[in-house]
Structures are given as C-alpha cells and as structure tokens.
Amino acid sequence: LLGMKMWSLTLEKKEELLKTRDNKQQELKNLQATSKEDLWLRDLDEFSQKLDAVEQQELQDEASSMPDKPSKKKFGGKKGALKMEALPSPSAIRVVPRIADELKMKAAKQEAAKA
Secondary structure, three states: OOOOOHHHOOHHHHHHHHHHHHHHHHHHHHHHHOOHHHHHHHHHHHHHHHHHHHHHHHHHHHHHHOOOOOOOOOOOOOOOOOOHHHOOOOOOOOOOOOOOHHHHHHHHHHHHHHO
C-alpha cells in the first residue's frame, strides 16, 4: 500500500486488496491449524510427484537421444549385454591413465617370472 500512488486507489482496487487480505488470513489460519507432520507429509508428497515427473522427463530425453538401432556388441554378464546407463556418456572426456615406469618394470618382472 505504501508504494501505491493515491490516484490508483480505486474502489475496485480496494475491494481486490481486501479480498487478497482475507484469502491470506484464511490461508494463515489453515496453516496454523495444520500439524508439522501433516505439512511435512504434504511437502514430501509434492516433492515425490515433482521428482517422478523430472525422472520421467529424463528417461524420455535419454530414450529420444539414443540411436534407433541398438548396437549388437555384447559385454560380459549374465544377460550378455551392458545396460545403457553403465556406458560412458557420449559427451564425456576420456582420462588417459598414467602408469609410472617403476610399476611397468615391476609388472614386466612378474610376467617374466610367471613364464
């Protein structure tokens, strides 16, 4: 109200402000009448619903970004195929491992001892 210009304060605006005030007071009374546990459960339900929606959208995005023909490469395992979620991301950057010379020499000596 303090930021409003006096000329914009009409009867309709006054009624709208009073209606908004009444709605907010009723909302406050409802919140005060609700227990903490009920508020928490309500928030948890809303969160679960939104999380399910986001996960569903991610699955749809993944499905749309996957190629139409799956590759016929087989990997080890009971079913013989590796799940797509375990494969590296197409936008990933490969990190090349650095093996110390000492470790290479130690491995070579072990291989020579076995043979």
